Amino acid sequence: MMSDEIIVKGNPNIPNIALTFDDGPGRITPYILDVLRKYGVKATFFCLGCCIDKNIAAQDNTGRYITGNEIVKRANDEGHLIAIHSHDHRDLTGLTDEEILNNELSRTKKIITNLIGKTPVYFRPPYGSIDDRVNNIAKALDLKIVLWNCRSADSSTEPAIILGGSLKYKYGPVDIYSNIMRNIENGSIILCHDGHSGKYDANFGIVSALDRAIPELQQKRFNFVTVDDLLATGNYVIQD
Ligand SMILES: [Zn+2]
Numbered sequence: 001m002m003s004d005e006i007i008v009k010g011n012p013n014i015p016n017i018a019l020t021f022d023d024g025p026g027r028i029t030p031y032i033l034d035v036l037r038k039y040g041v042k043a044t045f046f047c048l049g050c051c052i053d054k055n056i057a058a059q060d061n062t063g064r065y066i067t068g069n070e071i072v073k074r075a076n077d078e079g080h081l082i083a084i085h086s087h088d089h090r091d092l093t094g095l096t097d098e099e100i101l102n103n104e105l106s107r108t109k110k111i112i113t114n115l116i117g118k119t120p121v122y123f124r125p126p127y128g129s130i131d132d133r134v135n136n137i138a139k140a141l142d143l144k145i146v147l148w149n150c151r152s153a154d155s156s157t158e159p160a161i162i163l164g165g166s167l168k169y170k171y172g173p174v175d176i177y178s179n180i181m182r183n184i185e186n187g188s189i190i191l192c193h194d195g196h197s198g199k200y201d202a203n204f205g206i207v208s209a210l211d212r213a214i215p216e217l218q219q220k221r222f223n224f225v226t227v228d229d230l231l232a233t234g235n236y237v238i239q240d
Pocket residue numbers: 022023085089126127197
């Protein structure tokens with residue numbers, strides 16, 4: 001495959017689909033991991049270096065507090081694919097080549113490699129924002145760019161955000177469930193969040209939305225796979 005291809009969807013003829021989570025690790029990631037484990041589902045996590053570094057503490061369902069890097073290790077140990085989102089969730093097209101390469105991509109690649117002992121291969125730029133420079137730097141780092149074709153819209157917020165306050169999310173769990181079910185098709189790459197731009201907690205509604213959507217989609221004979229497995233069958237769809 002050409003490394004400057006931007007992948008948006010898997011093989012349209014095979015009922016494999018990929019759940020992807022951006023902006024984590026975050027406080028809701030342990031609960032997402034619990035739901036994925038409950039249904040034997042493997043997913044892909046596009047992580048922020050700042051959230052791994054910052055060591056946010058999250059309580060899991062045993063009452064134990066675990067840190068950002070322990071969450072990513074757990075996800076890796078449970079068979080999920082760990083990928084790169086960036087370090088600080090900035091729009092990369094507004095940065096210098098030097099900043100994109102050193103501050104964002106190669107830095108996060110190193111953080112993940114040191115943590116899990118595997119070199120990440122996939123990269124999703126914040127806001128899906130890409131230009132030729134971002135594309136070329138990703139290529140130089142041997143990163144494959146993966147976007148999405150199915151939005152859960154879990155990160156959509158109400159327009160009025162109180163400065164310094166918490167986010168008010170537009171959609172609750174039933175809306176998020178419907179957004180996924182309405183848009184799903186063979187090869188879908190589903191955009192979800194387990195954090196929010198490195199600054200806020202993700203929409204907790206994604207947890208119960210998935211607890212309802214996953215078994216229904218499995219009943220419809222969809223297989224949940226990592227991005228790696230989604231692309232392994234070839235015939236994936238790239239952006240025009
Ligand atoms: Zn993001």
